[in-house]
Amino acid sequence: MSVRDCILIGVEGTHASGKTTLVHALTAHYRSRGMLVDCIGEPARTSPFIEEYVIHGTGxxxxxxxxxxxGAHLSATLRATRHQRLLICDKTIMNVVGYARMVLNAPHGTRDAAALDAMAAFCAAWASAYDAVFFLPDAYPDDSDPMRGKVTHLQDATTAAVRSARTDAGVRLLDVPAGLDLHERVAFLAARVDAMLAGAGV
Known part of the structure; x- marks a missing residue:
């Protein structure tokens, strides 16, 4: 189900799997073809709360x-669909819920648990807005990024959390074959996105 006639694509994976690089490369691929396309980045990269923890060591x-x-991910997605025919998202809101369940201590009956359950319920209701969600199975060590350095040890757990959040929301992940280079990844996704665009009459 497209959002306002905009095909919505998500790219998922664990930390340092190449999501952001692929999102920008795929966006460039469609721009070169004259498509009205945009991408949204991962909100954590501009979050003042994440900055407090990662950069300043507080919080x-x-x-x-x-x-x-x-909220930031949902708002950015909705606003970006207004004038596009294709939107490519670095992660999805289900990722936020999966990761939150992993890192927060939220015992049953607490406000945190109730809030996470409410987010998960929204994800289940919203899941059909995504026309496809692709999953990158590869992970690459990257000690140069202070954000990733804080969570690199959680790569396997993140993979499990992301997959679980998708299952709970009823979203089918399309696995990208492991070991592909960037050009091959773009070609793999584009072949499938092209079929969606053709089906939508775009």
């Missing part, structure tokens, strides 16, 4: 941080 992962990321 930490809490419900405020996760609620801000959830």
């Amino acid at each position: 930490g992962f809490d419900l405020t941080t996760e609620a801000d990321l959830f």
Whole structure:
């Protein structure tokens, strides 16, 4: 189900799997063809709450941080669809919920648990807005990025959390074959996105 006639694509994967690079490369591929296309980045990269923790060493992962990321991702997605025919997202809102469940201590009956359950319920209702969500299975060590350095040890757990959040929301992940270079990844996704665009009459 497209959002306002805009095909909505998500690219998922664990930390340092190449999501952002692929999102920008795929966007450039469609721009070169004259498509009205845009991409949205990962909200954590511009979050003041994440900056407090990663850059300044204060604060930490809490419900405020996760609620801000959830809202920021949803708002950025909706606003970007207004004038596009294709929108490519670096992660999805289901990712935020999966990650939040992993890092927050939210015992049953607490406000945090109730808020996460509400986010998950929204994801299940919203899931059909995504026309496809692709999953990158590869992970590459990257110690040069201070954000990734804080969470590199969580790569396997993140993969499990992301997949679980998609299952809970009823979203089918399209696995990208492992070991592809960037050109091959773009070609793999483009072949499938082209079919969606043709089906939508775009």
